[in-house]
Amino acid sequence: MxxxxxxxxxxxxxxxxxxxxxxxxxxxxxxxxxxxxxxxxxxxxxxxxxxxxxxxxxxxxxxxxxxxxxxxxxxxxxxxxxxxxxxxxxxxxxxxxxxxxxxxxxxxxxxxxxxxxxxxxxxxxxxxxxxxxxxxxxxxxxxxxxxxxxxxxxxxxxxxxxxxxxxxxxxxxxxxxxxxxxxxxxxxxxxxxxxxxxxxxxxxxxxxxxxxxxxxxxxLINEGTNFLASGDLPKRRGNAHPNIVPYDVFPCADGHVILAVGNDGQFGRFCSAVGLDQLSGDVRFVTNSLRIENRVALTAAIQARFQALAMDDILSRLREVKVPAGPIHTVGQALSTxxxxxxxxxxxxxxxxxxxxxxxxxxxxxxxxxxxxxxxxxxxxxxxxxxxxxxxxxxxxxxxxxxxx
The missing domain is CATH 3.40.50.10540 (Crotonobetainyl-coa:carnitine coa-transferase; domain 1)
Incomplete structure (x- = not known):
């Protein structure tokens, strides 16, 4: 049949x-x-x-x-x-x-x-x-x-x-x-x-x-309601996120890496995995609200560290500790994975x-x-x-x- x-x-x-x-x-x-x-x-x-x-x-x-x-x-x-x-x-x-x-x-x-x-x-x-x-x-x-x-x-x-x-x-x-x-x-x-x-x-x-x-x-989702809740006009931030830090694209020794740290636990594991332990205990960065307030200083510290590391090394370290990170594919690379x-x-x-x-x-x-x-x-x-x-x-x-x- x-x-x-x-x-x-x-x-x-x-x-x-x-x-x-x-x-x-x-x-x-x-x-x-x-x-x-x-x-x-x-x-x-x-x-x-x-x-x-x-x-x-x-x-x-x-x-x-x-x-x-x-x-x-x-x-x-x-x-x-x-x-x-x-x-x-x-x-x-x-x-x-x-x-x-x-x-x-x-x-x-x-x-x-x-x-x-x-x-x-x-x-x-x-x-x-x-x-x-x-x-x-x-x-x-x-x-x-x-x-x-x-x-x-x-x-x-x-x-x-x-x-x-x-x-x-x-x-x-x-x-x-x-x-x-x-x-x-x-x-x-x-x-x-x-x-x-x-x-x-x-x-x-x-x-x-x-x-x-x-x-x-x-x-406009969160950026629209950010404005409605605060009255402050959202700003262009490139690849950075208005409500989460670090959530951005960072240059490294041989390319760029996407880093998306969504909570305080992930931030602690991230710092330990890439050799930035001093940041996890820094009073400026212990919560997401404080990281947003001090995003310039935190971003500069991450950029300085990543420039000494290769992309595959960073991704391997962060994958192991379950911190969201990834590459930036071309369209051809994305559709060929x-x-x-x-x-x-x-x-x-x-x-x-x-x-x-x-x-x-x-x-x-x-x-x-x-x-x-x-x-x-x-x-x-x-x-x-x-x-x-x-x-x-x-x-x-x-x-x-x-x-x-």
Missing amino acids: AVSEPKGALDGLVVLDLTRILAGPTATQLLGDLGATVIKIENPKTNGDDTRAWGPPYAQTTDGEQDLSAYFMAANRNKYSVAADLSSPEGQQLIKAIASQADVVIENYKPGGLEKYGLDFATLTERHPRLVCCSISGFGQTGPNRDQPGYDLMAQGYGGMMSLTGEPDGTPMKVGVGITDVMCGMYATIGVLAALRHRDATGEGQHIDLSLVDSQMAW DQARARGAVVAMTHEDAAQGEVRLLGNPLKFSKTPVTYRRPPPRFGQDTDQIVRSFGQNPPKEPHSPD
């Missing part, structure tokens, strides 16, 4: 994806990884999602076309791609047909931008009251800035993150990747799942209003249009015991599934892992 593969947790769920760039596609890819059928609508006037052109690098394709940028592939697996023009009656008819059989619609048009096409939440739910709709925008559906566009960099600046990032006397810096977009996509996924639970319990769909800036402000291989940090997906026969992507970090994440469809070529989806609707929406045919 053949053993059937386990179904994803969201098997049978149909998601209409009206998003582009990163925040929305992050959410819809995650839903797709969990088993949902995701139908991505792409604008034929712009040759699809903007990020298809955000290269190099691109995946090498058998036809030489460059519509699979690495950026696009980062957030668009497990999706069908449909070329449809929202401004045309034909495009609107197709999208409405898909919405009529969908459970979720996620969009990131400017507030009010879908109303003229009859594709907004109010219009769609008049006929389909069980539909869950999530709208992602720069500043949200309300407020004085609702009509302003938003990109990750602008949200990091407006939302306060850049004021915290970088060296103390340097230029405010963004985080190295589009973390506001990614976190907004995560919030969107959580919101959709919560709304679906409500829908399944009551039969009522609902609208989720989510913005990049709101998401950014929400994940034994830990990354053991945890599936990189996945290879067969792609019939790729010159190498496959594309390599970052894996989903979720590990389920019953409904594992699946990698069913590689990032699609632009519009590759249009004919299949047109044939399928209004019959039955495609069910994973089978073709819509």
Whole structure:
């Protein structure tokens, strides 16, 4: 007897994806990884999602076309791609047909931008009251800035993150990747799942209003509440932590070491392990509060000691006494570690249009015991599934892992 593969947790769920760039596609890819059928609508006037052109690098394709940028592939697996023009009656008819059989619609048009096409939440739910709709925008559906566009960099600046990032006397810096977009996509996924639970319990769909800036402000976390509790503006500290010392990057004889001492017991073991016993009994450093107060003197003493020690020596000593410390990997080193291989940090997906026969992507970090994440469809070529989806609707929406045919 053949053993059937386990179904994803969201098997049978149909998601209409009206998003582009990163925040929305992050959410819809995650839903797709969990088993949902995701139908991505792409604008034929712009040759699809903007990020298809955000290269190099691109995946090498058998036809030489460059519509699979690495950026696009980062957030668009497990999706069908449909070329449809929202401004045309034909495009609107197709999208409405898909919405009529969908459970979720996620969009990131400017507030009010879908109303003229009859594709907004109010219009769609008049006929389909069980539909869950999530709208992602720069500043949200309300407020004085609702009509302003938003990109990750602008949200990091407006939302306060850049004021915290970088060296103390340097230029405010963004985080190295589009973390506001990614976190907004995560919030969107959580919101959709919560709304679906409500829908399944009551039969009522609902609208989720989510913005990049709101998401950014929400994940200021301890630095945000530090300000709210004290009234003091947080400062840029480079790699140092505002509430824990020593928690920083320290140069050593042959590189750099991350040191993350989280409590007084770890501090004592750290001092003993690296030959700084005199610091553990110093009245300036016996508690974390005192170490914060005297961080400059403590940091200078650690730096002086580490410059005489090799990185592997430091890490070995601290590993032995269970003090958190680690190296700073390049991206290549990180994705090549034994830990990354053991945890599936990189996945290879067969792609019939790729010159190498496959594309390599970052894996989903979720590990389920019953409904594992699946990698069913590689990032699609632009519009590759249009004919299949047109044939399928209004019959039955495609069910994973089978073709819509």
